[in-house]
Amino acid sequence: MLIPFIFISACGADNANESEWRTLDLNNTVLLTLPQGKVVIELAPQFSPKHVEQFSSLVQKSFYDGTKFYRVIDGFVAQGGPKDGSEQDKSVPLLAMEGQFSTDGKAPFTLVQRDDLFAKKTGFKEGFAVATNNSKSGWLTHCPGVLAMARSNEADSASSHFYFVIGQAPRYLDKIMTIFGRVVYGMNHIQAIQRTTVIDGEYAVDSREHTPIISMKLMADVPKKDRIIIEVENTESASFAERLVKRRARASEFFYKKPPPVLDVCQVPIRSRLVKLQD
Template identity: 35%
Template sequence: MRFGSIGWGVMTFALAAVSPAFADDDDENKPTPRSIIENAPDSDWRSLDPENTLYMDLPSGQVVIELRPDFAPGHVARIKELVREGFYDGLTFHRVIEGFMAQGGDPKGDGTGGSSKPDLKAEFTRDSAEVEGFHEIGRDRMAPRLGYVNGMPAAAAPEGLRTFLKGGRVDVWPVHCPGVMSMARATDPNSANSQFFLMIGDSRLNLDQRYTGWGWIVDGFEATRRIVRGEPPSRPTPIIRMRIGSDIPASEREDIKVLKTDSATFTDYLKADGDLSDDGFVKDICEIKVPVKAEGELEL
């Protein structure tokens, strides 16, 4: 089963000048993105569900992934099943394109293999009425509604269209930004099986609503930077092992907390960082880093 190719006057005034001292004082009074997060109350942070947390060990370090059955229940169930069978342990990333994605999960190592299990039905989008917690933060030139579902970046059609659309369905879907996990497939939309890919670049235009997003990297994205690039790579990077959090002793799980993306703190953080304008325009959702605390250390 091969995951195929994807097509990709400044005006000046002499009379008025801002006093440097005034500008500095104004800047000093503005909270910084970091200070906003550091002052967030404990109630603005959430822990991960061990049953929906995937640990992927690479030679360069551990990657912690939050599984999202709210977006892709069938695909998440398959990932869990294969992980618990040890299917992915020792397999490699056989197709890695810089600025795009890293693909793995093929026992043949050439993009044509899969598991012995039946192929999966596509879960490209969900009805927004079926996905709890979509928190809209704004819009951009690609989507009328952008936001998050508990940390997972997502886009949606206008809710006001529900009465006009066939079946009364308003779609919401994961956006393919760096760190998002998605499922590889052949030409048939319903042909995903075991192969997956993790995003290392922004490919919303090519992949959104065409591939099934099933999770996002909460911690350890830096370890993916060491995955060897190439089609195929000269020395393919192996997956040492994958484990589900609930199968790991509690003492061995990483203590991770994620800032709630429906909190006022998160909105203030986005505005302070210049990611969100006062009129609701999102500068670049793929550049936004959801704040995380890993073993008590803040990661921005």
């Protein structure tokens, strides 16, 4: 898949889209209902088309309804899906890895940093944190809140098990896992998912206490009165580029000692705003 890139400096964005906000496509937005509340997920078919296609198809079949988050590690990930080895699990085709995408250097990519620990350049494209080492390919980064597909040891072994990053960014998973979405609303409910691992000496968490998925639906399939409509920050806009400059400078008087002018792509929250909540 070809995703063209050019770099827009965070010092200016003369050719950037001036609109500060972007409305999500209802066909690429998922409404996840947990016991503790509702979560809105933006999918990324522009980067991981096969994973989004399969995940969306499973969502439309109510595949995940009633399944649980069975591997939830504090500071790391919350992983859910059907029971391993079950008929439900084995019914889903395996997916080829979509850890990287091709580029040709012609579309906006808002630069955040050069030469971080994992890539020569990091930045944002269409709201997603991306990284690249050259002009030919890029990848999505494991920032908090991203949605990715779990797999076994073989690269092309993902199917239906997925995870959310709930801790600090595990960037060492970049390129070897497929990220295909991100949470844009309700991250507090994702953080409230029951942890399933304990420290030495504690009692194991009973599987009956694992957090269940009440339902998962494409927003386009949700009745209009029940939809949660979200707008997200347009990371190709001039105002976003200006925000990056200010965030890097840390000009507030609170910083009586200035930190180095370094800006980690995973420490730039992309703002969302609620346009309509269900009645």
